[in-house]
Amino acid sequence: MDRRAFLKLGGAGAIAAGTGYAWGQSAARQLPLIPMTDLTAGIEGRIALNLQSAQHDFGTGASSATFGINNSYLGPVLRVKQxxxxxxxxxxxxxxxxxIHWHGLHIPGDVDGGPHQEIEDGATWSPDVPIVQGASMNWFHSHMHxxxxxQTYTGLAGVLLIEDEGSLAADLPKTYGVDDFTLVLQDKMFDASGRMSYSLTGDTIEEGFQGDTLVVNGAIAPVAQDVPTGLVRLRLLNACNARFLELSMATGPITVIASDGGFLSSPVEVExxxxxxxxxxxxxxDMAAVESNALTVNLNGGDVGFFASLFGGNQSTVALHLNRTAQAGFTGAMPNRLAVLEPxxxxxxxxxxxxxxxxxxxADLTALALAWDNVCGDAGAMAINGQPMKMDRIDEKVTKGTTEIWRITADEQQHPFHVHGCSFRILQQEGGAAPAYAQGWKDMVHxxxxxxxxxxxxxxxxxADAPFMYHCHILEHEDCGMMGQFTVT
Structure with a gap:
């Protein structure tokens, strides 16, 4: 075990010692429904997304300074069609x-929303974004280098659901707010007054910022939702800056039907x-089988080895309570097949x-944190292939229409790796086979x-003036240089 892994588990120990989950609730509040803009029936005029400063109460009784997109915190759920x-x-x-980067979309670089498409304060960016891919759950967030x-931690993030003819006709729950729910999972830190806080130190740059309180759709967990009898669909986004999350159900297995880039070939049941x-x-x-169930989240991402156990590493908390009502809901059965996926x-x-x-x-990360006021400054502390991110350097040149194998490793720690403008299939993950639920279309790999x-x-x-990015999706690592640029021509 290296020093960084030990420090990470030591951070888990601090949580276990009593400073963490300080704002967790003993009684669940109602699940906030993120406002949905459903555009599947057609689009009239331009789609306004107003990035704004606001105030938001996460459930502490105090208002925090936040960013929102058409809201006081986070953005809308946009439902669109291929x-x-x-x-x-x-x-x-x-x-x-x-x-604003459209994470997961298969689009040209000049509308990708990466760090080259800056929007000055008071300005408007007006991209026309084509939706060419099939049904999938995507999102959008700040990508300001x-x-x-x-900025993402403060609230500049939203969800974009793509439907296609197949998904609209599929025998699956799809009534938003009734049997189909979008959950944005985040970890936050709150100060003694209950206001959201974010500050960088050498350790938080090194590990990525990790809060001690789980938040679901902008509300401190646990939250609760009454649902009708039948199947219920949960669309899950890990929007944490740095935390890997392990999710499970209180009763029964977790049944996965889709990953980043769309449906799996068939449902995968896992613990x-x-x-x-x-x-x-x-x-x-399946809320026909039980009267209640709960989605639980281990904030340590399943890292429960010897040192994690020593520090109380399995820090599970309930994210969402589901309570069945007498109302009849989705009457279809658990599907057997979902999509055709060739190996x-x-x-x-x-x-x-x-x-x-x-x-x-x-680099002296502590000095960097002090000098740059909670941002990573010149972004030269971390790198890919020995090269810190530079806005004026193209690192790779790809020929359009070609298929490639990308091999990625790390000198230390576990990282999430993301490639812009595409989806991919995982051939192997961290030296072995990817879990069955990660063997569909993806844009993230561990x-x-x-x-x-x-x-x-x-x-x-x-x-070259609007290249795609590839980077670690621990956002502090990305900001500090663990990112590269590539052209496709």
Missing amino acids: GQVLPFDVMNSIGDVTT GKTAQ SIVMSPGERYEILV PKRSEATVTRSFQLDMDLG VGEGWSEILVRFDHAAP
């Missing part, structure tokens, strides 16, 4: 420059799933590239000891 073009007007009123972590920051999964819960074929790849995520370039390998096809152009 084949549409989304005409956005993204208006920035947060008092600082920012960007050096400030992604701070638990581990979600990295940025990952999405969809699950079904990934290594032989399709014409190029193999290798990437090492570098934690330690010798990276640690051993090589992770992905098979990815690049179908969307990204010129």
Whole structure:
């Protein structure tokens, strides 16, 4: 076990010792429903997204300074359909420059919303975003270089659900707020007055910022929801800055039907799933079989080895209580088949590239944290292949229409790795087979000891002035240089 792993578990020990979950609730409050804008029937005019400064009470009784997108905290759930073009007007009123990245979308680089598409305070960015991929759960968030972590944590994030003809016709729960729920899972830190806090130290840059209180849709967990008798669908997003989360059900297995990029070939029943920051999964819960159930979250991401146990590492808390009512709900059965997924074929790849995520370039992280006021400054503390992120350097050049194998490893720690503008299939994860629930279409892969390998096809152009990114999705690592740029031409 290296020093960073020990420190991470030591942080878990601090939580166990009594400082964490300080604002957790003994009685569950009602699950907040994130407002949905359903555009599947058609789009009239441009779609306004107002990025704004606001105040929000997470449940402590105190108002915290937040960012929101059309809301006081977080953005809407946008429900759209394959084949549409989304005409956005993204208006920035947060008092600082920012960007909005469409995480998971298969789109050209000039509308991807990466760090090159800056939106000055008071300005409006108006991309026309084509929706070419099939049914999937995606999201959008700040990608302002050096400030992604701070701005996303403060609230610049929303959810984008894509439907297609197959998903709209599928025999699955799809009534939003009745049997179909979107859950944005985050960890927060609150000060003694109950206000959300965010501050960087050398350790939080090193490990990524990890809060001690679980929040669901902007409310401190646990939350509760009455649901009708039948199957209930939960669409899950880990929007933490750095925490891996392990999810399970209080009763029965967890039944996974979709991952980042869409439906699995068939449902996968497992005892638990581990979600990295940025990952999405969809699950079904059979509320005809039980009167109540609960989604539980281990904030330590399932890391319960010797040292984690020593420090009280299994820090599970209830995220969501589901309570069955007498009302009849979705009457369909658990599906047997969901999508046609051919096994990934290594032989399709014409190029193999290798990437090492570098934690330690010798920078004084404590001095960096003090000097740059909760942002990572010049972003030179971490790297990929020995090169910290530079906005004016293209690291890789990809030929459009080709399929490649990307091999990723890390010198220390576990990392979530994300590639813009595409989905991929995981060939291996951390030196072994990916879990069955992660063997569909993905845009996130876990990276640690051993090589992770992905098979990815690049179908969307990204010129040198609007390149795609690849990066660690621990947001503080990304801000501090663990990111690269590539063109597709």
